[in-house]
Amino acid sequence: MIAHLEDIIIQTVCRILIPFIQVYGLYVIAHGHHSPGGGFQGGVILGASFILLCVAYDINEAKRRLNEKLDTMFCSLGLIIYSGIGFVCLVLGGNYLNYSRLGHILPVDPVNARSLGILGIEIGVGITVMAVMISIFLDLASRGKHEEGLE
Amino acid sequence: MKLLALIAVLMTGALLLYGTIDMPDWGDPHSPASIHVSPRYIEKTMEETAVPNVVTSVLADYRGYDTLGETVVIFTAAMACILLIRRPRK
Numbered sequence: 001m002i003a004h005l006e007d008i009i010i011q012t013v014c015r016i017l018i019p020f021i022q023v024y025g026l027y028v029i030a031h032g033h034h035s036p037g038g039g040f041q042g043g044v045i046l047g048a049s050f051i052l053l054c055v056a057y058d059i060n061e062a063k064r065r066l067n068e069k070l071d072t073m074f075c076s077l078g079l080i081i082y083s084g085i086g087f088v089c090l091v092l093g094g095n096y097l098n099y100s101r102l103g104h105i106l107p108v109d110p111v112n113a114r115s116l117g118i119l120g121i122e123i124g125v126g127i128t129v130m131a132v133m134i135s136i137f138l139d140l141a142s143r144g145k146h147e148e149g150l151e
Numbered sequence: 152m153k154l155l156a157l158i159a160v161l162m163t164g165a166l167l168l169y170g171t172i173d174m175p176d177w178g179d180p181h182s183p184a185s186i187h188v189s190p191r192y193i194e195k196t197m198e199e200t201a202v203p204n205v206v207t208s209v210l211a212d213y214r215g216y217d218t219l220g221e222t223v224v225i226f227t228a229a230m231a232c233i234l235l236i237r238r239p240r241k
Binding site for chain 1: 198199200201202203204206207208210211212215216218219221222223225226228229230232233236237238
């Protein structure tokens with residue numbers, strides 16, 4: 001177990017740093033069209049920012065921000081977004097995950113609809129990866145009991 | 152029995168090594184992967200998906216099923232961790 005210590009320098013630096021890390025994670029997800037990045041990388045950055053919060057404070061403090069029930073829901077929510085976009089394409093008369101069909105409900109032409117569809121599934125992947133990182137970390141760091149980890 | 156297993160492993164390994172002889176050279180520009188699908192993706196990505204990053208368009212659009220499977224794998228990892236490690240609260 002990691003020894004619990006209340007270090008004001010670490011806590012202050014993390015408190016300042018974590019919002020910027022999270023904004024960077026969102027940037028990596030949203031800018032995956034134009035630069036290296038995408039759902040997997042951005043989701044890992046978002047999850048790492050939460051893990052930094054767990055390490056700097058402790059698990060109980062971190063769980064006040066995001067409890068494990070909501071986290072498990074996020075695990076499934078990303079997958080539901082991904083497969084839901086696929087099913088919407090199916091309902092609109094295309095193949096599964098054929099995003100050009102999204103042009104029927106979005107005010108863009110089919111080519112740009114594919115770009116938007118890619119953005120949608122990247123967001124879904126990002127949510128799932130973030131939640132899975134946090135879930136696995138919480139389980140491993142607290143030996144399955146979420147009450148007394150990292151103390 | 153151990154000797155039999157060793158022989159089986161060696162024979163399988165030799166068979167796999169023999170199979171690599173037919174594979175194209177490392178970075179060969181005339182290998183089927185380089186002359187068949189890659190140029191098509193590189194040329195058509197911009198007009199078909201409006202995404203300037205070819206990696207993203209292949210990952211999320213042309214190979215969308217694959218990425219869906221990868222996401223399911225990650226989700227399954229989380230579920231397996233929860234089932235194996237997490238203890239229910241009393």
